Structures are given as structure tokens and as C-alpha cells.
Amino acid sequence: MSNSPISSEQLLQQLNWRYATKKFDATKKIPEETWQTLEDALVLAPSSFGLQPWKFIVVTDPDLRKTLQEHAWGQSQVVDASHLVVFARKLEVGEADVDRYVNYMAEVRNTPVESLEGLSTMIKGFLKSPPYPMDIEAWTARQTYIAVGQFLTSAALLGIDVCPMEGFIPAKVDDTLELTQQGYGSVVLCAAGYRAEDDKYADLKKVRYPKSEMIEHL
Amino acid sequence: MSNSPISSEQLLQQLNWRYATKKFDATKKIPEETWQTLEDALVLAPSSFGLQPWKFIVVTDPDLRKTLQEHAWGQSQVVDASHLVVFARKLEVGEADVDRYVNYMAEVRNTPVESLEGLSTMIKGFLKSPPYPMDIEAWTARQTYIAVGQFLTSAALLGIDVCPMEGFIPAKVDDTLELTQQGYGSVVLCAAGYRAEDDKYADLKKVRYPKSEMIEHL
Numbered sequence: 050m051s052n053s054p055i056s057s058e059q060l061l062q063q064l065n066w067r068y069a070t071k072k073f074d075a076t077k078k079i080p081e082e083t084w085q086t087l088e089d090a091l092v093l094a095p096s097s098f099g100l101q102p103w104k105f106i107v108v109t110d111p112d113l114r115k116t117l118q119e120h121a122w123g124q125s126q127v128v129d130a131s132h133l134v135v136f137a138r139k140l141e142v143g144e145a146d147v148d149r150y151v152n153y154m155a156e157v158r159n160t161p162v163e164s165l166e167g168l169s170t171m172i173k174g175f176l177k178s179p180p181y182p183m184d185i186e187a188w189t190a191r192q193t194y195i196a197v198g199q200f201l202t203s204a205a206l207l208g209i210d211v212c213p214m215e216g217f218i219p220a221k222v223d224d225t226l227e228l229t230q231q232g233y234g235s236v237v238l239c240a241a242g243y244r245a246e247d248d249k250y251a252d253l254k255k256v257r258y259p260k261s262e263m264i265e266h267l
Numbered sequence: 268m269s270n271s272p273i274s275s276e277q278l279l280q281q282l283n284w285r286y287a288t289k290k291f292d293a294t295k296k297i298p299e300e301t302w303q304t305l306e307d308a309l310v311l312a313p314s315s316f317g318l319q320p321w322k323f324i325v326v327t328d329p330d331l332r333k334t335l336q337e338h339a340w341g342q343s344q345v346v347d348a349s350h351l352v353v354f355a356r357k358l359e360v361g362e363a364d365v366d367r368y369v370n371y372m373a374e375v376r377n378t379p380v381e382s383l384e385g386l387s388t389m390i391k392g393f394l395k396s397p398p399y400p401m402d403i404e405a406w407t408a409r410q411t412y413i414a415v416g417q418f419l420t421s422a423a424l425l426g427i428d429v430c431p432m433e434g435f436i437p438a439k440v441d442d443t444l445e446l447t448q449q450g451y452g453s454v455v456l457c458a459a460g461y462r463a464e465d466d467k468y469a470d471l472k473k474v475r476y477p478k479s480e481m482i483e484h485l
Contacts, residue, residue, distance in 0.1 A: 053426035054281060057304035059272040060424055064311040064417075086275035092478050093282040095419055097433050099474055106483045113485055154474045181437055187405045191412045191454075195431075198416015199282075201313055206278055206424065208271035213413075215315050219399055226485065236409075256317055256372045260310050265324045267331055267444065 055206070065255060067205035070212045070240070072248035073129040079242060083207055084132060087241065090203040094196035098172050100150055102139035102189040103196060104233050106226055107132060116225050121217035121238060130212070131242030135226060136197055137233035138189035147172045190236050197237050204241060214238040273424070283473060285423035288430045288458070290466035293347040297460060301425055302350060305459065308421040312414035316390050318368055320357035320407040321414060322451050324444055325350060334443050339435035339456060348430070349460030353444060354415055355451035356407035365390045408454050415455050422459060432456040
């Protein structure tokens with residue numbers, strides 16, 4: 050069993066420290082090692098069956114950032130933050146994706162692909178006739194939000210400020226980044242960096258409904 | 268600026284340590300203080316506009332757990348894990364929800380509700396005519412997956428094992444927990460506790476596509 054490297058107090062302190070940063074300090078850059086850790090946290094994000102039906106685009110090019118800002122109601126975070134990640138879902142997931150996944154699993158785990166046939170059949174069966182009405186694009190979007198959650202929490206733990214944004218026009222962002230032709234669609238933008246000293250949102254009290262209302266015990 | 272209470276290595280070690288636990292040690296219980304921290308992490312989860320369109324149901328009753336197991340293809344995690352959380356999305360989000368939120372914000376931040384009229388109008392406008400095709404139930408499901416992500420990452424940091432599950436029949440779970448009449452619908456189950464010593468999945472190498480394939484730099 051792993052021991053926890055962090056105390057309950059430290060975890061909650063960081064989750065309380067984070068907020069949707071509205072104004073970034075454009076002069077402060079995330080150190081390369083820390084950024085690589087956040088990229089690793091993205092790659093390690095869990096997903097249903099482990100299929101990873103997503104892609105993350107890290108945009109550093111200033112012109113591209115400016116174009117994306119136009120498609121995001123001019124929000125300054127898009128250009129001012131140290132880093133910008135576009136979270137994109139896969140538009141389709143089919144048998145070929147399952148084959149690719151299972152083949153890769155066989156390689157990573159150094160096991161014959163035949164031994165994974167049961168898993169392969171199970172996932173393909175789920176995708177072909179899901180146990181409940183399921184739209185693939187909605188499903189891969191949900192999965193991608195797990196990665197958003199892991200990114201936000203990891204960043205908070207590392208003392209990095211983030212602003213997650215749904216306020217943008219996905220079709221325009223997809224066009225700008227040529228995502229559709231690659232089979233992906235943008236769902237969330239996350240600006241990451243360091244809050245500006247005068248971001249007045251930093252000191253506002255967090256608004257969360259009482260625990261007793263949000264959590265039911267049965 | 269907050270300092271990070273954890274190093275990059277420690278964060279990645281915990282994210283690598285976690286896995287979708289298939290077999291829990293039914294004799295081990297999460298200490299109350301740690302569990303309260305995980306509940307706090309749920310309550311602190313970020314959401315679009317901060318609306319928190321969700322509810323978390325912590326099921327401890329053994330009979331209820333058994334019934335839920337039947338609706339989840341008999342997965343043993345549902346009954347064996349120390350705790351089980353049902354993540355439920357809100358089925359509808361309308362003007363009344365925005366009013367409730369803004370009123371609560373005024374209370375928490377000790378500010379006149381009139382000063383929040385711009386925010387209120389903006390959120391209502393977004394919900395009434397979203398800038399892109401948006402189905403409310405799909406949207407609240409996405410939000411709820413942010414909370415799933417925050418929960419999974421937080422648990423990993425605290426050394427708690429989790430198994431997130433989509434393999435269940437939402438309609439049956441909703442019936443069992445009487446969620447529909449409360450205006451909610453289940454989207455994910457998370458079993459939490461401690462891995463059994465003989466869970467053979469614990470030692471399998473994690474399968475994640477190479478960073479170079481999952482992350483694009485532009």
C-alpha cells in the first residue's frame with residue numbers, strides 16, 4: 050500500500066487555493082519541469098476501458114493564441130497565461146481503436162495479443178450495443194472531462210493557476226487547429242500559469258453549496 | 268503565490284500508483300478523517316460558472332450495495348470497497364437554479380444580490396441560447412466528470428484506491444436510489460478503499476499511449 054505523500058489539510062488547502070483565474074501575470078512562465086509534469090498528468094488520466102479517446106493540444110504560438118482568443122469572446126487568459134491546453138475528444142471510437150489499444154497493451158505488457166481477445170470482444174460489444182443509450186461523441190466528451198479534472202487538481206497541487214473555459218466556439222477552434230480532419234473536436238480550453246497580483250477574483254470567497262446538501266448518505 | 272506542497276515526482280508517483288482497482292480488501296475501511304477529506308474534495312470540485320449541477324450519494328447500507336451490485340453486472344467492487352459514491356448529474360438547469368446560486372453567492376460573499384445581476388443575466392443567457400448546440404443533460408454529465416476526475420486524483424494523493432465504473436444500468440440505479448424524482452441521474456459509480464493483496468491488476472503495467480502521440484504542440 051502506498052502511503053500518502055500529502056496530508057488531508059495540504060490537499061484541501063490547495064483545492065481551496067485554486068480558483069478559475071481571470072487575470073494571469075503574462076510575464077511569469079511555468080518552469081519546464083513543472084510543465085512536463087502536468088503533461089505527464091494528462092497522459093496518465095484515467096478513462097473508460099483505458100481507451101484514452103482524446104488529444105491535448107498545447108498552444109504556445111502567439112498568433113495562434115490570438116486567433117483562439119477571438120473565438121473565445123476575447124478572454125485575456127487565452128493569450129496571457131503561460132500555457133494554453135485545448136482538450137479535444139475523439140469524434141469516433143470503433144473497432145479499429147479497440148484493436149490499436151489491445152495491440153498496444155500487448156506490447157506494453159509483453160503479453161500475446163491473443164490473451165487479450167476477451168477484453169477486445171468485451172469493449173467492442175460495449176461500443177456496438179451499449180447497455181444504455183450512448184452517443185459516442187457525448188461519451189468521449191465525458192471522458193475528456195476526467196482529464197480536465199485530473200489536470201485542474203494536479204495543477205492546484207503544484208501551485209499552478211488554471212482557468213478552465215467552455216466559453217468559446219468549438220467549430221472555430223476546431224478549424225483553427227485543424228482538429229476535425231484529424232478526427233477530434235475541442236471541448237475545453239485550459240489556460241495555465243500564475244495569477245496576476247491584482248486579479249480581484251483571487252480573494253473572493255469560494256461559493257460551494259453546503260456539504261450536507263451536496264452529499265447524501267444512504 | 269502558493270508553494271507546492273508536493274514535488275513533481277511525488278505527484279507522478281501517486282498517479283502511476285493508482286489503477287482501476289478490481290478487487291478490494293473488504294476488511295479495510297477508510298479512516299473517517301480521510302473520508303471526510305474526500306467528501307470535501309468532491310464539494311470543492313470546479314464546474315462551469317460554479318453551478319455545481321450534481322449530487323453525490325455515499326452508499327454504506329449493505330443491502331442497498333447488494334442491489335446496486337445487481338445493476339452493475341455483479342462487480343464485486345460495489346460491495347467490497349470501503350465506500351461507494353454514486354455521481355449524479357442534475358437533469359435540468361434553469362433560471363431557478365441560477366437564482367438560487369446567485370442568492371447563495373451573495374450570502375457567502377456578503378454582497379448585495381443586485382451587484383450580481385450581470386452574472387445572473389449572463390448565465391441565464393448562456394443556458395437559454397448556448398453559443399453552440401447544447402443538451403443540458405449531456406452538459407451536466409460532463410461537469411460531473413470533472414468531479415470524478417478531482418475525486419480520482421485526490422484519492423490517489425491520499426493513498427486511497429478507487430475503481431470508477433460506468434458499467435451499470437443508470438435507470439436501475441436511479442430507481443434504487445430514487446434519484447429521478449429528486450431531479451438527478453446517475454452517471455458514474457466510484458468504489459473507494461484499499462486494494463486486495465492478491466488483485467492481479469495492481470501489478471500490470473499502465474497502458475498509456477506515448478506522450479508524443481497524445482500531446483500536440485503548436
